[in-house]
Amino acid sequence: xxxxxxxxxxxxxxxxxxxxxxxxxxxxxxxxxxxxxxxxxxxxxxxxxxxxxxxxxxxxxxxxxxxxxxxxxxxxxxxxxxxxxxxxxxxxxxxxxxxxxxxxxxxxxxxxxxxxxxxxxxxxxxxxxxxxxxxxxxxxxxxxxxxxxxxxxxxxxxxxxxxxxxxxxxxxxxxxxxxxxxxxxxxxxxxxxxxxxxxxxxxxxxxxxxxxxxxxxxxxxxxxxxxxxxxxxxxxxxxxxxxxxxxxxxxxxxxxxxxxxxxxxxxxxxxxxxxxxx
Numbered sequence: 264x265x266x267x268x269x270x271x272x273x274x275x276x277x278x279x280x281x282x283x284x285x286x287x288x289x290x291x292x293x294x295x296x297x298x299x300x301x302x303x304x305x306x307x308x309x310x311x312x313x314x315x316x317x318x319x320x321x322x323x324x325x326x327x328x329x330x331x332x333x334x335x336x337x338x339x340x341x342x343x344x345x346x347x348x349x350x351x352x353x354x355x356x357x358x359x360x361x362x363x364x365x366x367x368x369x370x371x372x373x374x375x376x377x378x379x380x381x382x383x384x385x386x387x388x389x390x391x392x393x394x395x396x397x398x399x400x401x402x403x404x405x406x407x408x409x410x411x412x413x414x415x416x417x418x419x420x421x422x423x424x425x426x427x428x429x430x431x432x433x434x435x436x437x438x439x440x441x442x443x444x445x446x447x448x449x450x451x452x453x454x455x456x457x458x459x460x461x462x463x464x465x466x467x468x469x470x471x472x473x474x475x476x477x478x479x480x481x482x483x484x485x486x487x488x489x490x491x492x493x494x495x496x497x498x499x500x501x502x503x504x505x506x507x508x509x510x511x512x513x514x515x516x517x518x519x520x521x522x523x524x525x526x527x528x529x530x531x532x533x534x535x536x537x538x539x540x541x
Contacts, residue, residue: 268359268412269372269388270296270309272504273462273473275352275540279345281500285355286337286344288511289313293333293357298507300485308332309357312371316384317344317353322469324382328371333357352471352541354464356386373464374416378424382466385419387412388490388505389458389478392445399443415440415461429465430525433476433537441530456481458490459535462503472541474525475503481533494538496520501540 270292276282295307313333318324325343329336344351356372372386393406396414406414415436422432437459440446448455461476479490493509495502495517502512503522526537 268309268390269386270357270505270508271372271386271388271460271462272355272502272508273353273464273475273540274355274500274502274504275350275473276500277350277498278500279349281497282344282351283341284497284512284515284517285502285504285508286341288508288515289355289357290334290337291511292507296507298485298489298510299359300489309359311366312358312368313356314358314371314373314386315340315353315355316373316375316382316464316466317347317351318464318466318469318471319347319349319351320469321348323347324466326373326375326384328368330366330368330371352464352473354384354386354462354473356462370410370413372412373462374413376416376420378420379427380467382464383420383423383429384464384466385412385416386462387415388460389446390448391415391440391457391459392448395443395445396440399439399445415459419463429463429474430537430539433463433474434526434528437476437478437528437535438530441533441535458482460490460492460505472539473503475522475538477536477538478533492538494520494522503538503540 293309310332312330314328316326373384375384391411393411397406418436422435426432459478463474465472477492491506497517522538528535
């Protein structure tokens with residue numbers, strides 16, 4: 264089962280032209296991703312849908328999704344977002360569906376829910392063992408009808424509901440998933456490790472914060488190159504994004520910067536960081 268799925272970003276931009284750099288980087292990578300470790304003769308990008316959430320300076324929030332390639336919709340998204348009031352904060356995701364999952368709006372990220380008086384969104388790039396998680400957490404849901412990313416979101420959502428602090432909630436879930444072995448898929452002949460990379464957006468009134476779960480340091484070779492999360496800036500416009508998106512943004516003069524590290528989690532040989540921009 265292939266679990267090479269998504270490209271994600273969280274961003275804060277002060278002018279439309281910087282937003283356009285991000286949108287058209289995603290448009291290009293939805294068509295062709297040179298970092299993608301597994302390609303087919305007909306598909307070289309992330310063509311199975313997209314989704315975004317954005318919040319502007321007035322606190323106006325929008326959520327959009329589609330189950331077709333982002334490059335077909337980028338101009339429409341650009342027109343909508345550039346009519347919002349800057350600065351603008353957002354989360355953007357493009358999808359390459361797993362071989363066992365349908366292409367539909369139900370499975371398009373970001374997942375979104377109202378919780379603790381706020382709106383929480385999340386997009387994920389990686390995988391978790393759904394059956395193992397269902398057994399450990401005694402989940403009542405039919406895990407065959409949802410994605411592993413939805414289950415990851417569900418766990419963070421419920422932890423945040425209890426804890427009231429999103430960083431604490433993320434840390435609790437990440438530690439539990441790694442310690443139970445839910446990020447390792449085993450067969451009789453091999454085992455495969457996946458990532459907990461994610462971008463989350465928390466909207467509370469006119470206040471918005473972006474958080475990123477950065478989980479790629481355990482990988483080598485092509486998988487490391489693909490799963491890497493980079494933080495970039497240009498003229499105080501900030502982006503935390505997947506590696507291939509960062510590659511395109513660097514062509515437009517974005518430079519690496521060190522974001523705020525909310526938490527560093529060391530467990531079972533992994534170093535997972537929770538980053539933020541606000």
